[in-house]
Every structure is written in C-alpha cells, then in structure tokens.
C-alpha cells in the first residue's frame with residue numbers, strides 16, 4: 075500500500091532526522107489508520123498519552139487526502155485542540171516544515187462565530203444613547219475584516235447574539251451576501267486541499283442536514299470530503315445529539331412575550347394572543363418542572379415526556395401560532411405599533427419555538443428531552459441516535475476514524491461502539507486498535523487502596539474516608555487533585571476538611587472560575603484542588619499533581635442520553651448496569667487516572683477511597699488503572715513513593 079510505505083519513510087527516516095524520537099506504538103497506530111482509510115472502514119484508534127497519535131492521524135489523513143484529491147475533515151472536541159492543530163506553531167505547521175511541503179489545512183468555525191451584516195443593520199438604527207456596550211460593538215462591526223467572535227472575547231454572549239449569525243436567518247437569499255464575512259470564511263475553507271478542521275458540533279450540524287441541503291440545491295456547511303477523523307472521539311455523542319435536536323430557551327420566549335405585551339396601541343387581538351401565549355408558557359413551564367428528574371450529580375435533567383406535558387406543549391404551540399398570525403397581520407396592516415424589524419425578529423423567534431415544540435407533540439416520534447441545570451433551557455432530540463449515526467455516517471462508504479486515549483475498557487470497545495449504534499453484528503466496517511502509553515507506569519505510579527474502609531453506603535464511610543484523605547494529604551504535603559462525583563460532595567468535604575488549619579491552599583471547584591483554579595493549582599505547587607469536573611481536560615505535569623484521590627467512583631448519574639441507552643439495553647434483554655453504567659464509570663475513571671502522569675518524569679499515587687473489592691464492577695475499576703501500576707494497601711509504601 076503506497077500510503078503505508080510513505081508513512082514508514084516519514085517515521086523511520088524523516089522524523090529522526092529532525093530530532094524526533096519515534097515509537098513503535100505511534101507507527102503502528104498510523105498504519106492502522108492508513109489501512110482503515112484505504113479500506114473505507116470505521117476505525118477506533120485508541121492510543122495512550124504520549125504516543126504521538128496526532129502525527130499518526132495527520133500523516134494517514136494527508137496521504138488519504140492527496141490520494142483521493144478531497145480533503146479530510148478533522149473534527150475536534152474543543153477550540154484548544156483546533157488551535158493545537160492549525161495554530162502558527164501547531165502540529166500541522168510543524169509537520170509541514172518537516173515534510174518540506176505545504177499542507178493546506180483550513181479552519182471551519184461555527185457560523186455563530188461570525189458577525190451578520192443584516193442583524194447589525196437591523197439594530198443600528200435602534201440603539202439608544204445608553205446602549206453603551208452595543209454602541210461600541212457596532213463601531214467594531216464597521217471596521218472588522220474577519221468579523222469573528224474571537225476578536226472581542228470580552229463581549230457578553232447576550233450582546234454578541236444580537237449581531238451574530240443565527241439559524242433563523244435566510245442567508246441564501248440575503249442581499250448582503252457579497253459583503254458577508256461568514257460567506258467569505260466559508261468560501262475560503264471550502265477550498266482546502268488537505269484538511270478541514272472543525273469542531274464536533276460543526277461536523278454534525280453539517281452531517282444531519284447535508285442531504286436536505288443538497289436536495290434543496292443549497293451548499294452544505296462543509297464541502298465534499300474523503301474521510302473524517304474525530305479527535306477525542308469518545309466525546310461525540312453529546313454534540314451529535316444536540317445537532318440533531320432542538321434547543322428551546324424558554325426565558326427567551328418569555329422575554330419576547332413581555333416585549334410584545336409592552337407595545338402601545340397594539341390591536342386587542344394581538345394583545346389577547348400575547349396574554350394567551352404567556353399563560354400557555356407558564357403552564358408549560360410548571361408542567362415541565364414537575365416532569366424533570368432532579369439528580370444532584372447531573373448537569374442535564376432528564377424530562378419524562380408525559381401526556382400532560384405533551385398537552386401543555388400542544389396548547390403552547392397553538393397559542394404561539396395564533397400570536398404569529400397576529401404579528402403577520404400587524405405587519406400587513408402597517409399599524410406602526412412596532413418597527414417592522416422587531417415584528418420580523420419576533421416572528422422568526424416564534425417560528426423557531428414552534429419547530430422545537432413540534433418534536434414534543436408528534437405522537438409517533440420517539441424523543442429524549444432534558445433541561446440544562448445551568449440555564450433551565452430545554453433540549454429535545456430524537457431517541458434513536460444509533461439509527462441516525464448508521465444512516466448518515468456509518469452506512470456511507472467513507473472512512474471514519476475515532477482517535478482518543480480512552481475508547482475502550484481494557485481493550486473492549488463494545489461500550490462506545492454500541493452507544494454509537496455500531497453494535498449490530500452485521501456491521502463489518504468496524505475495526506479497532508489499541509496501544510498503551512509509552513510511560514513506565516510500573517515505576518511512575520502506585521495505586522493505593524486503603525484497607526478497612528467501610529462500604530461507601532455505610533454511615534461511617536464519610537468519616538473514615540475523610541481521615542484517610544487527611545493522612546494522604548499530610549504525606550503528600552498537598553500537591554493533590556481530589557476528584558468527586560458531585561458538587562454536593564465538594565461541599566461536604568469542605569465543611570469537614572476546612573475545620574482544621576491546613577499547611578497548604580485548598581482550591582474548591584465551586585468557589586472560582588475553572589481556568590483560574592487550574593492555573594493556580596499549577597502555579598502553587600503545594601495546593602490541593604477539589605472538584606467534580608476535572609476528570610478530563612486538564613494537563614498538570616510535574617510535582618503539583620503528585621497525588622490523585624478518587625473520592626468516589628464516577629458512576630454516571632441520571633442522564634437523558636444514558637437513560638435512553640439503558641432502556642435500549644433492557645429492550646435487548648441486557649443488564650443495563652453491566653453494559654452501560656459500569657463501562658461508563660470505567661471510561662471516566664480511566665480519564666481521571668490519566669490526569670496523574672503527563673510526562674516521562676512524573677511520579678505519583680492514585681488513591682481510591684471507595685472500596686470496590688468483590689463488587690460486580692471490580693474488574694472495570696482495575697482495568698481503568700494505568701497498566702502495570704503496582705497496587706498496595708500500605709500507607710508506609712505510599713509515604714516512601716511520595717518522597
């Protein structure tokens with residue numbers, strides 16, 4: 075195969091010439107990906123930290139793009155990862171220098187990251203003298219060349235949303251297309267020869283609407299591509315689900331109704347429609363509050379879609395439809411009770427809510443709904459995501475590559491595969507590979523399981539775990555990350571740990587901004603960070619993280635997407651705990667354990683304060699520890715290891 079020959083030349087000749095240390099695990103991963111691409115497979119490539127998986131997929135992807143004359147899409151989980159790839163000193167620029175050839179990689183940002191001329195013009199004449207923030211942003215809007223959100227990061231979202239692209243705009247027929255920065259950006263990235271870099275959301279918003287766009291004679295978000303690589307592939311489920319669903323911010327709707335209610339000289343019919351909508355919305359909100367499951371550990375509160383909730387949604391939908399009709403009439407009558415622009419904007423908003431609510435009210439449609447704890451907004455998405463994945467992604471003959479350090483439970487990929495609808499025996503497209511991290515875990519890590527801790531459900535567990543934690547922190551002199559399973563646990567630990575004066579600073583997740591906490595934890599070497607959202611996404615090499623405490627095992631909470639998977643497992647006659655809860659917990663635990671060793675010179679202890687020996691999930695827990703790491707129940711051994 076030409077690709078693997080070329081990749082071998084790069085790894086064994088070119089990269090060493092440039093001072094790169096080559097690892098067999100990296101070369102193996104690159105070959106696996108290249109082969110999967112060549113054979114148009116779905117491939118899950120798990121490669122532990124430090125393997126160099128980015129170069130592995132970049133080289134395979136580059137070879138594939140050149141061979142097929144179509145770019146490869148790399149869909150990332152975060153903006154930081156995109157920057158790491160396409161930044162001026164990013165991986166693609168580095169590879170380009172090593173290969174001594176131009177690699178044409180372009181960034182496809184989400185449309186909402188761009189200024190919209192039409193919206194800017196709409197509000198331009200309506201901004202009053204006291205609209206300070208809006209006035210200054212309009213000044214920026216007149217002069218910006220790129221019109222990107224990143225140019226004014228300090229601007230609140232609420233202001234940005236008033237001038238940025240949104241899904242209700244009709245870009246295809248827009249009079250300002252010729253001057254639109256978004257359209258220019260699209261035209262630019264559509265011309266990429268080798269790579270298009272986007273985030274998971276952009277990729278799925280394109281994928282789910284692609285066929286409809288093409289059928290309607292419109293350009294889809296992304297151009298024709300020859301393969302897709304998901305960086306952090308274990309994270310695609312949530313953005314894919316959201317891109318397939320509808321998002322309803324009920325507070326926004328209430329705002330629109332309040333604004334309409336304030337119209338002076340509105341026709342009685344319009345006013346009556348507003349009041350009826352407000353009443354219907356209040357009833358819907360009350361019914362919704364009774365329908366969500368308030369699990370304190372979950373950020374997404376599952377909504378039980380009852381007949382009562384559906385009835386409330388139908389009533390609200392009807393009321394909004396009447397109101398929409400009245401707005402159109404108001405505009406047609408030229409009453410001038412409100413500028414036409416506002417009537418247009420409010421009309422678009424009502425249409426959007428109508429679309430979202432329609433998912434609730436279709437009897438034959440299976441949907442999942444949840445409320446975001448943070449802002450109480452409502453998400454409604456199709457239930458059978460696996461079917462959609464198969465139809466639009468896996469049954470289409472293009473290579474699909476998942477790259478991540480955590481795709482399997484001790485080499486078993488079945489959990490992730492089944493959550494993506496890839497578990498059907500007929501699906502022969504799936505191949506997998508797994509290589510461990512090159513780190514010397516046998517000497518770099520010690521796993522400590524305190525003896526004689528009571529069961530986590532016992533009344534005296536908390537006290538005993540706290541004593542164990544205090545003893546460990548004394549040995550480590552701070553330098554610890556404590557991972558809990560809920561913010562309530564963070565509060566409980568603080569209540570007791572905070573009673574005694576401590577020789578080190580303790581940073582609590584709920585008391586400061588996440589990035590500030592992480593930076594302080596890095597800078598103040600003896601500090602301790604306690605939180606529930608640091609199981610992944612933080613990188614603390616060096617001494618500052620020498621002790622990782624797993625306060626409780628991260629069993630998944632009630633979660634709408636997992637609940638749907640649990641239900642599917644039951645329907646298939648499977649044990650939902652064994653097939654969903656334990657593997658999900660194990661993946662999260664593996665990610666958490668991965669925080670400890672970030673460099674070849676790191677050393678540290680993982681202490682698990684929830685006993686699991688003899689429990690049905692014991693093997694899942696053991697499989698999540700760094701391979702070959704010794705396990706002890708002796709505190710004296712921990713003491714020696716930490717010195």
Ligand code: SF4
Nearest residue numbers: 190191192245248254
């Ligand atoms: S093309 Fe779309 S985003 Fe651009 S100015 Fe027109 S409506 Fe706004």
